[in-house]
Amino acid sequence: VVSPKIDGVAIALRYDATGRLHLAATRGNGFVGEEVTAQAHRIAEIPHRISEGELEVRGEVFMRRSVFARYAGKFANPRNLAAGALKQKDPRKTAEYELSFFAYDLLGREVELETEKIEMLRHLGFVPIESSRTGKEGMIAEFRRWAARREALDYETDGVVFKVNRISEQRRLGETAHHPRYAIAYKFQGESAVTTLEDVIWSVARSGVVTPVGIIAPVTLSGATVTRASLHNAGNVEKLGLTRNARVEVMRRGGVIPHIEFVVEAGDEPVALPDRCPSCGGPLRREEDFLYCARPDRCRDVQIGRLAHFIDRIGCEGFGPRLLEQLYDTGLVREFADFFRLRTADLLPLERMGETLARKLVANVQAHRTIPLATFLEALGIPELGKHVATILARYGSLDRIRRLTEEELTAIHSIGAVIARSVVEGLARHAEEIDHLLEFVTVTPGEDAEKPQGPLAGKKVLFTGKLQSMERKEAQNLVTRLGGRCPSGVSRDLDFLVVGEERGGKKSTKHRKAEALNAQGAGIRILTEAEFLEMIPKV
Ligand SMILES: [Zn+2]
CATH class of the missing domain: 1.10.150.20 (5' to 3' exonuclease, C-terminal subdomain)
Known part of the structure; x- marks a missing residue:
């Protein structure tokens, strides 16, 4: 039996001999938590009275997405809001949040099958959790089916639970100290969503590797709108069997850049690998999963990439991608030494270039001659x-x-x-x-680079948001500086770490949301909890 794992608050409901709800309590780690009987009475989907007595019903209190939409922006997610609503001292307040309840377990009745239990819950007036049935061989397909439906459901789910249907078999399998052996939960990894693959574009990196990127219909992942998803390399495009207008599962896992995980439903024409270099039109060569431009020395994107890398590494500022393209296309900069040959007058004819900027750029370059x-x-x-x-x-x-x-x-x-x-x-x-x-x-x-700071955070940019528990903000910033890092004033693409402390009202801070938005566009900002940050720095 397969059912979604609901991202809500687990509670147990006890009904007395007369069938009256007499105790409701949250369940934390198998132990009875807080009593919420009065609040449970204010949840429409929890019956106050049922036709049978002496039993316990377990399930999940949650907030439907359609209800959460009213509060979105003010609260991070429906789960936190549901938990807060359930803890309201005044039960009338609980009622205002229109919480929902899915029942998934029934204690105190002998049944043979899990599916029978679900039927009995329905009969008693509960809304049983949605479920489907499959054999061992259908588990992967079932997992994918739920993953694909995920966006369409009116509740948040972070995985699926597979349970052995026969109760006698459940007993035989038993339980370990921590969890039952007859049920297994698979989490959808990272946050995922299903969207349409509109196109695949290929670009050429400094290394000459030709890299595919999926252009997707805009979709929201972790609160940020995503329009591009990584496809890693040519071999991966073949393995996925991509077609234009296919429905694809986009996932953000571990790392920060969303990627296309698998095809949910095929589209029309297959996505073909390029046969010429998308930048210079020259031939390509294939090495295992990777395509390379076969003549990088004459390839525009490879060369612009090299120039960008050089000017960035020597620490010279002001040369963005648009300017570098112009410098390359006009022939002003074709090799590294050309940067040092630039004169103010050379730059003036370029787009969006003024005398002041031109002088500044030339001065910047000249300041980096050692x-x-x-x-x-x-x-x-x-x-x-x-x-x-x-x-x-x-x-x-x-x-x-x-x-x-x-x-x-x-x-x-x-x-x-x-x-x-x-x-x-x-x-x-x-x-x-x-x-x-x-x-x-x-x-x-000669010798080692003495100017560069040493230390575990050497050269890293670290920013803090929210209230830290272990130290004051100022102390944390001093620590970063001592370890060779810097604390910039705001979030930008080149930020290395954003350390998130306690955020006001459990809501993501502006910095936090900005970092996520930049990551969705391909930035590589690592977002750390305070604990993860402390883990990273050496014990002092
Ligand atoms: Zn090329």
Whole structure:
């Protein structure tokens, strides 16, 4: 027997010998919690009197979505509101919230089947929980069917419960100390919704990988409107068997970027993989699940991506994507050294460019002509030569020396494997000319990057919202600074962590909602509870 897991408040109702409701109590972890008899009397779907006596009915008090719609914006979710409504001291207040009740268990009657129990509850005047039946082999299909229906239901559900139908079999399976063995709950992971896949667009990353993104009909996930969903790679598009206008399950799980989990219902024409590079029109090559532009050196998006990476890594501000595209398309910046060749007069003809801005940009670039070695290496954007490897290499002397290292010498360095060594040596050789040009303008300072702060939060941006329990806001900010991080004044795309304390009235703060909205658009802000934040920092 399959039924949805209702996101509400579990309660037990006791009816006396005359069939009168004489005790209602919330059930926390199998123990009887607070008595809510007077409040239960104010819930329309809980009968005050039933035709039989001496029994206990268990179920879930919840708020229908259609009712919650009146309060949305003021409360985080129907569950919290239902819990609050049930705890109102004045039962008349409880009545105002129009709570609902689904019954799912009956104690004090001998029945043979779970389905019989449901029928009996219905007969007694309760609204039994919705349910369906399936065998072992149909469980996955049933799970998906419920997942697909989820958005259409008038109540919130976070998973489904499968129960063995025969009660004698339930007894045989018994219970562990924590939970029954005859029932199993599967949670819908992350928040998910069903929507229509309108199109798949392909873009080319700095690495040359051609990445698919699903354009979906707008749908709400965790309170944010989502219009794009990750499809990871070409192999995944094939595995999913995508078709245009298909109904798809979009899910946000673990990470922050929503992705397409599976196709609920096929659409019309199949989504084909591109046969030319979507940026430069050149040939593609396939490596396992990934498609690559076969001539990245001449590919516009790859090159713009490299320029963006370089200017960002050396810490030079003001060069957004639109400006970089213009600089590339006009031929003003085609290699890294070109940034240092820019003059104010070159920039003036560009869109949305004024004298002041042009001067500022040129000054910004000129202020970055001294670059620490590790930063310089990382900024080159060579595959496998990220921050970590760059920092290790920087300990091995000057740029000159590093450029002369062989694969064998590199592999001998602790924690640098053969794959990294080959990629680094090849990359440095391939970009030799570009590096030489750069060195006409730039001074590389040897050794480790001393300017960069050290510590577990080094270079990270951390922001707090809500009231913290373990320390004052100011203390927390000082802690972040001591550990090498920074506390910006507001939420932006490049925020690393948002630590959420206790939010007023259990409602998400403006910062919290903004971070979620940015994440829905692909930002990678990690939203932490206070406990998770404390876990992350070293014990002091
Ligand atoms: Zn290309």
